Amino acid sequence: MIRYGVFLIAPILFFYILFFVNLDKNNPAVTATLAVAVLMALWWVTEIVPLAITSLLPVVLFPVLGVMNGKDVSSTYFNHVIFLFLGGFLIALAIQKWDLHKRIALKILLLVGTSPAKILLGFMLATAFLSMWISNTATTMLMIPILISIITQLEDINLKKDVKHFSIGLLLSIAYSASIGGIATLVGTPPNLSFARIFNIYFPNAPEISFATWFFYAFPIVIVMFIIAWLYLYVVFVKRGANFKSIEKSNLKLTYKKLGKWSYEEKVMMIIFVLLAMLWFFRADIIIGSFKIYGWQNLFKNPSYFNDGTVAIAIAIILFIIPSKQQKGKFLMDWKTAESIPWEIILLFGGGFALATGFKDSGLSQWFGEQMIWLNTVHPFFIILTIAFVVTFLTEITSNTATVETFLPVLAGLAMSIEINPLLFMLPATIAGSLAFMLPVATPPNALIFGTKRVPMIEMSKTGFFLNIIGIVIVTISTYYLGTYIFDIQLDVFPDWVK
DSSP: OHHHHHHHHHHHHHHHHHHHOOSOTTOHHHHHHHHHHHHHHHHHHHOSSOHHHHHTHHHHHHHHTTSSOHHHHHHTTSSHHHHHHHHHHHHHHHHHHTTHHHHHHHHHHHHHOSSHHHHHHHHHHHHHHHHHHSOHHHHHHHHHHHHHHHHHHHHHHSOHHHHHHHHHHHHHHHHHHHHHHHTTSTTSSHHHHHHHHHHHHHOTTSOOOOHHHHHHHHHHHHHHHHHHHHHHHIIIIIITTOOSOOOOHHHHHHHHHTTOSOOHHHHHHHHHHHHHHHHHHTSSOEEETTEEEOOGGGGSSOGGGOOHHHHHHHHHHHHTTSBOSSSTTOBSSOHHHHTTSOHHHHHHHHHHHHHHHHHHHHTHHHHHHHHTGGGGGSOHHHHHHHHHHHHHHHHTTSOHHHHHHHHHHHHHHHHHHTTSOTHHHHHHHHHHTTOOOSSTTTSHHHHHHHTTTOSOHHHHHHHHHHHHHHHHHHHHHIIIIIIHHHTTOOTTOOOGGGO
């Protein structure tokens, strides 16, 4: 009922802002952009209108209200970040098609062990690793069937009630480790891609946020969050009440054996998977302090012409031209499989990019920044802490991608207003968008796990609240100390590329 109320109030607020609010007498586009942003944000929250359809509103409303030219708005919906997502998802679908994900997951479980604590660790390692390279949504979807089969085996050799508590912990571990692992790379979770594009929209002259640069910043956060999450889930779901007979390692070996020998397709996909990671990682120059590794793009005449989307699409195309041995006359990838690409997410990206461009071109982000100029007297550490806190808990009730895409333009304007490096505010907002663990609507992995109907809401909320607080603290400390080093952020210097 509340959702429908918010849904109906949204257009009323839209028209009220449009006709009765005047943020800038000399520039009506500022007020118009705010009206569109409020309408989109509230409709994104309710999800009564599909997220993708809400994301298309700027295509119509920006030209009508004089915010942006229709041609310019449309062009924001398809760019190199979208191609990075498309390429990454095509590769993920190919991995799924040939069951390589199952082999990787089961192999990790076999290597780690079969005691309850080790099963928990094994599933978290497998999920976090896959989520670094495949979207966290796809990873969770791939891991659930494997996990359910393990839970079923446990229930077959024990009473269901004895396994129930542990099975809840296992399911939560999949959702949490998918979100945590996805932080590590630009392709791991949609908010990361949104950040890369919106940062580029606002600061085209800034140093590139490459795959490797992002990894060096985010991976330490992943390691710390992963360890804390595993220890916490171990205490709550293993140490307290895991009194049951565990799976024999022979059963896991039997499950792995059923996959058969490595097929030609699996071998080729594994090679391509590793090649993709290496090409992404070593594309641009890696510079940390005085340490520098030259990227492979320098081998070409115009190295700046390359981006991570170029690499993703190049590898994806190769999948469509390498023949399959199992399916004669076909290839590793086909268009029927590719039709599973989540176009809703692509349009959601586009809507966020259009909104960010509207914020910039209309001057709304600058207006917001001017209203918050008093923050120049507050220490940046506490501003980062506040940003992480607000985004984390707001994401609990909204789409994490929509939340990040709404906040980033405002934070860019704030940073310019108080003359501080925008990365200091935009980085923690992006990471915090993936560290909401309490409610099903917070992130896609949470929703998918809740959809199994094996995880009570109260368990997810209780467990997630602790991890939310830990995430806020870790993101704040990591950004202020590690982020400033990796991205060469000097607190007392306003970078030239912002001006």
